[in-house]
Amino acid sequence: MSLSISISIDSMEQRRTRRFKLQLPLEITRTGADRIAAVGFTKNISSTGVLFTTEREPDLGGPIEYIITLNQDGTQTVNLRCIGKVLRTDRIESGREEVPAYQIAATLERYEFVRGAAEAAVSGYYPVLPSAV
DSSP: OOOOOOOOTTTSOOOSSOOEEOOOEEEEEEETTEEEEEEEEEEEEOSSEEEEEESSOOOTTSEEEEEEEEESSSSSOEEEEEEEEEEEEEEEOOSOTTSOEEEEEEEOOEEEEEESHHHHHHSOOOOOOGGGO
16 A cells, blocks of 8 residues: 655745744834834744734844733733844735835844833843944
């Protein structure tokens, strides 16, 4: 008895890490050497990166710092402050013609857990990003 299996290489998942579909609030706090405030939502997260949407387009290939809110319903907010690099930016439909929207793929190279929204915003943890040196 022989069993024949055909797999299309084009449709095979090529990622090394598992992605989790999570829609969580996200705020970009720095892109390149510039501090900014742009909000959005994650679409999926893995141990090496995140895919998210926002109304502001960061520089492709540049460093980025962003905060993902993991628990905003509990007694104390838990944030994940992340540093990475912008890998891909795609313009997408926002539903409002006058407001642009972008889907951003970014690496997750370093991170730290930060408790409380106020502490995340003013904790003083703003390391020098690689291209800002």
